Amino acid sequence: MTLTEMGARARVAANALALAGEEAKNAALLAISQALIEHGDEILAANREDIAHAQEAGLSSAMIERLTLSEARLAGIANAILKVRALPDPVGEVLEARTLYNGLQLEKRRVPMGVICVIYESRPNVTVDSAVLCLKAGSAAILRGGKETIRSNLALESVMRAALQSVSMNPDCVQLVHDTARETARELMGMRGAIDLLIPRGGAGLIRSVVENAKVPVIETGAGNCHIYVDAKANLEMAAAILQNAKMQRPSVCNAAETLLVHKDVAERFLPMAQRALGGCQLRGCERAAAILPGIALATEEDFATEYNDYILAVRVVDSLEEAIAHIARYTTHHSEAIVTDDAGAAETFMQRIDAAAVYHNASTRFTDGEEFGLGAEIGISTQKMHARGPMGLREICSYKYFVRGEGQVRG
């Protein structure tokens, strides 16, 4: 099947899905969740083949860990579907309604996006997550995963499509691109009219490639060079706890901290505390930080621009709140930025002026997450300012339209 044919099938499926009620969509989600458990053996067998190929290809053990499915992980995926099922249907909600001066009834209602394409790498749970979030939001999904998990993805697609058919829903609501050649991703990026929204999920290289080449509407996700700024008036115990959480709890994710900025007035007291809190983490500091913490590596310009996703933290001593804001303005990826301070004015200035999806006062950046924010689930975290910002749940992957009802009104 060509991608054009796939796009046409997705449109037909999306048109019907847009009219499907909550009950029908929930029945489909339940069927998919159950089918993943029922067909666990074949999915895990396919995944083992992927893993064998990955080992032959010499992938890192961290990478292989990310690709691996187990019975427990599959149960987790199936359970996550039930959570999406329990979320309110975003489609049809009236966002605004009013009667215009001429008697026209104007109603702005949330409607599905249509056809959503997700281009992603590695982890097979993304195949299911993306499919079910799109489904509940009333959109057909075209999924283009990476070659490392193609066998797992094919098995997941087959199980999901059969589950859709079992509840009389068009299986083309979920389609996987079977060809993982680079060209298929490029072709998808150009399918104007066929794809209403393209979401890349993966590393910086993938995101950049999509943003630079796509002709269809895109939501950029995931880059997170997040900062923790410890102000002159910070509660330093709290700051150390927040920093420890933001850097160490799960360094591989996009809402983990990558740079610590500390006000000069508290640097001498705080940096040794930070070092103790960050046991096992490599620090790379500016000269002033290195003078306080002898033996740490010196940070380069490059360090401040890097999203390590690892147990490494860049550290810089700043003279003022102003300098902290300027540093962040220069290096931010507009994801999540935090200030720790007991000075309410400084906190407000920081939060107003920092341009990021989420700005924090006295809390860890790790909270930027669909579930933590109460969206129930997320398909990614937007780092752009258009359409959706921060965690994208069901409502964030919908559009809206105006329903206008009259009695023959014409414009004067």
Add this chain to the structure above:
Amino acid sequence: MTLTEMGARARVAANALALAGEEAKNAALLAISQALIEHGDEILAANREDIAHAQEAGLSSAMIERLTLSEARLAGIANAILKVRALPDPVGEVLEARTLYNGLQLEKRRVPMGVICVIYESRPNVTVDSAVLCLKAGSAAILRGGKETIRSNLALESVMRAALQSVSMNPDCVQLVHDTARETARELMGMRGAIDLLIPRGGAGLIRSVVENAKVPVIETGAGNCHIYVDAKANLEMAAAILQNAKMQRPSVCNAAETLLVHKDVAERFLPMAQRALGGCQLRGCERAAAILPGIALATEEDFATEYNDYILAVRVVDSLEEAIAHIARYTTHHSEAIVTDDAGAAETFMQRIDAAAVYHNASTRFTDGEEFGLGAEIGISTQKMHARGPMGLREICSYKYFVRGEGQVRG
């Protein structure tokens, strides 16, 4: 000045403008409105030069009419600014606020987009409209108009920037690209990080070029191949009045009708009524329409796909509501589509299934407009599904961000 320098200046101006209160922005708008009147002579003199060049270049009289400013038009532009000034400030509005399970205070607030670039053609009023809408929405504007009105635009820019300075606002809130070479538009489309949103306003060629080449986020605007479907159960008098309004009142605009679809059961009665209502309009019909209205031209496939923006209407007789929906699905530009019927079920089916920014029941498509919809003003009409759909007013050119306030919360 290079475009990169211009982008850097815009960012500095945008950062300050984002923090400016409603009062400061309104003072700037008042100053601009007054300055346009005070400096009317120099603006009109510059416009006369543009017109002289346009005449030499042999532009059509319709085109020249669009380029021409007069004292009355300038007064209209100045007055429109006062209307924008009177609109509520969209910035800072709390869109959602709640306390999370862990005590974190989550607040989703509307914030400015940042730097908005508008690439447009011909009409000099767009220079002022775009600048003031961006300003009120807290964003700096980079304006790239067409060469036909470069002298008018330079005069308008100079007057607007002086007005900003007179109220101590950074004049870089409004910058015009002085070089109208095609390359400057292309360069703007690639300025990731510098431009947060790019809005093309103009003909289909411009829109296509921007959508295909831009690497920055874009909102597609303006293409309107709008349909009026006259159902079997339509009030035919009402249908004729709506059709007349939608086609004839102002055929050059994007919300004007371009195709009439009529149900076979009423075609024989309605088409002659339509022909009378559309005096001065050329009809191009399918064979069945031509059999009822002998002497009209035969419509080609191309006709149904064309946005005439002129006194021309394509006409097609359809067998059913289903066929009307299928025709529209094929040719729609997702702008505005209308059904005329007394059958509430048919109306609901049509409105649910047609994928357009605005769907109408018993009203003219001409109402798709920022002022008519109560947005106060518009910077364009979006025909895409991402971010904003239909008329874009102040709120539609803003973003949002999450403010999260804690007391030391870390993620478990």
